[in-house]
Amino acid sequence: MTAVHVGIPVVRPAAAEDVSDRPDTPVLLDRFGRVARDLRVSITEKCSLRCTYCMPEEGLPAIPRERLLSAEEIVRLVAVGVHHLGIREVRFTGGEPLMRRDLEQIVAGCARVVPGVPLAVTTNAVGLAHRADALARAGLTRVNISLDSVDRARFAQLTRRDRLDSVLDGIRAAKAAGFAPVKVNAVLMPQTLDGAADLLAWCLDEGVQLRFIEQMPLDADHEWARANMVPAQRLLDLLSARFALTEVGREDPSAPAERWAVDGGPATVGIIASVTRSFCSDCDRTRLTSEGTVRSCLFSDRETDLRAALRGGASDDELAALWRGAMWNKWAGHGIDAADFTPPQRSMGAIGG
Numbered sequence: 110m111t112a113v114h115v116g117i118p119v120v121r122p123a124a125a126e127d128v129s130d131r132p133d134t135p136v137l138l139d140r141f142g143r144v145a146r147d148l149r150v151s152i153t154e155k156c157s158l159r160c161t162y163c164m165p166e167e168g169l170p171a172i173p174r175e176r177l178l179s180a181e182e183i184v185r186l187v188a189v190g191v192h193h194l195g196i197r198e199v200r201f202t203g204g205e206p207l208m209r210r211d212l213e214q215i216v217a218g219c220a221r222v223v224p225g226v227p228l229a230v231t232t233n234a235v236g237l238a239h240r241a242d243a244l245a246r247a248g249l250t251r252v253n254i255s256l257d258s259v260d261r262a263r264f265a266q267l268t269r270r271d272r273l274d275s276v277l278d279g280i281r282a283a284k285a286a287g288f289a290p291v292k293v294n295a296v297l298m299p300q301t302l303d304g305a306a307d308l309l310a311w312c313l314d315e316g317v318q319l320r321f322i323e324q325m326p327l328d329a330d331h332e333w334a335r336a337n338m339v340p341a342q343r344l345l346d347l348l349s350a351r352f353a354l355t356e357v358g359r360e361d362p363s364a365p366a367e368r369w370a371v372d373g374g375p376a377t378v379g380i381i382a383s384v385t386r387s388f389c390s391d392c393d394r395t396r397l398t399s400e401g402t403v404r405s406c407l408f409s410d411r412e413t414d415l416r417a418a419l420r421g422g423a424s425d426d427e428l429a430a431l432w433r434g435a436m437w438n439k440w441a442g443h444g445i446d447a448a449d450f451t452p453p454q455r456s457m458g459a460i461g462g
């Protein structure tokens with residue numbers, strides 16, 4: 110039998126955080142002066158695909174249902190984040206968020222308790238065609254869709270599933286449902302580099318915003334190697350041979366994606382250069398795992414358990430205080446370039462990108 114390492118991070122009882130030197134402020138401040146305003150909530154570890162840069166072939170071990178946050182618990186924590194901690198936008202991720210049949214219920218619940226706050230989802234879009242309208246009606250405001258290649262064989266090789274048509278249907282359904290802009294995420298790899306210009310041409314034709322992402326050492330198979338990683342500059346050089354690119358910068362200072370206007374604009378292509386042009390010093394993210402722990406950084410194995418407090422009867426004020434403590438002790442950044450770097454225990458699918 111093959112052993113699958115989902116990774117058991119160090120989950121700390123929330124009260125264990127040292128906050129003795131924390132200034133008294135309601136927001137999610139850390140020791141480096143950053144304030145987290147962007148909440149990313151993973152709602153499941155399950156997925157319909159098995160992307161090689163993320164999941165093991167057999168998928169992640171199932172999390173027992175009672176350990177997952179329920180729709181009501183997610184809604185409560187989102188409300189605490191917005192009303193007590195200054196969160197300004199919320200994104201649902203996973204695993205694959207569409208694997209939860211109650212995604213519409215989660216979105217509708219959040220839309221009710223935090224009206225006006227943007228609610229987005231990052232999804233592989235498998236099956237989205239059947240749910241895009243209902244999600245829009247529930248109050249979802251934006252959708253980012255992962256698509257690494259428009260070549261069917263290459264897509265199947267990268268995701269270990271022959272589902273390209275379902276994803277393309279999902280992208281078109283997202284547009285038809287009125288989500289705008291629809292952003293497309295593609296992970297940069299040696300296997301995707303030769304199709305990158307074709308993928309950009311396809312996205313320009315479809316009117317969706319493509320962003321390439323530098324591959325991070327978050328694959329469950331631990332095969333990432335710096336030497337094999339495709340850096341942003343290599344992609345820029347390649348795309349420049351076919352398109353005229355003009356740098357236009359980030360949507361806001363904390364946005365991971367840098368953007369270039371394509372052929373004079375208004376269409377853009379983005380690059381999320383997490384490794385070679387790290388944006389950790391401007392990070393504004395806080396994360397909740399599907400099991401209700403706060404994760405202050407994608408790469409940090411230290412998690413703070415909110416679920417136990419929530420189920421133990423903690424008030425909103427108490428939950429907010431615990432969350433603040435977790436974020437106060439956030440570290441400076443991922444440290445991928447450090448000699449002693451080791452990847453986190455959880456792989457990307459178990460964190461939510």
Ligand SMILES: Nc1nc2c(ncn2[C@@H]2O[C@H](COP(=O)(O)OP(=O)(O)OP(=O)(O)O)[C@@H](O)[C@H]2O)c(=O)[nH]1
Nearest residue numbers: 231253292294322364365366381383392394407462
């Ligand atoms: N290193 C790092 N990478 C991140 C972080 N957030 C997102 N990413 C990377 O960016 C990719 C795309 O993220 P999305 O889920 O689309 O979110 P986003 O880019 O913030 O979304 P928009 O607000 O729509 O631009 C993720 O898959 C990650 O690879 C982060 O906090 N740190």
Ligand SMILES: C[S@@+](CC[C@H](N)C(=O)[O-])C[C@H]1O[C@@H](n2cnc3c(N)ncnc32)[C@H](O)[C@@H]1O
Nearest residue numbers: 163203204205231232233255294324325457462
């Ligand atoms: C973990 S997935 C979860 C949401 C959904 N299943 C999807 O694929 O969009 C979120 C994002 O993480 C990205 N991702 C996964 N593994 C990655 C890695 N090793 N490096 C960089 N991005 C990665 C995916 O491309 C996707 O855009």
Ligand code: SF4
Nearest residue numbers: 156160163164204233
């Ligand atoms: S990147 Fe998204 S779609 Fe691909 S395996 Fe990971 S969770 Fe699933």
Ligand code: SF4
Nearest residue numbers: 389392406407442443
């Ligand atoms: S690696 Fe950590 S600190 Fe850096 S941007 Fe991502 S979440 Fe923020």
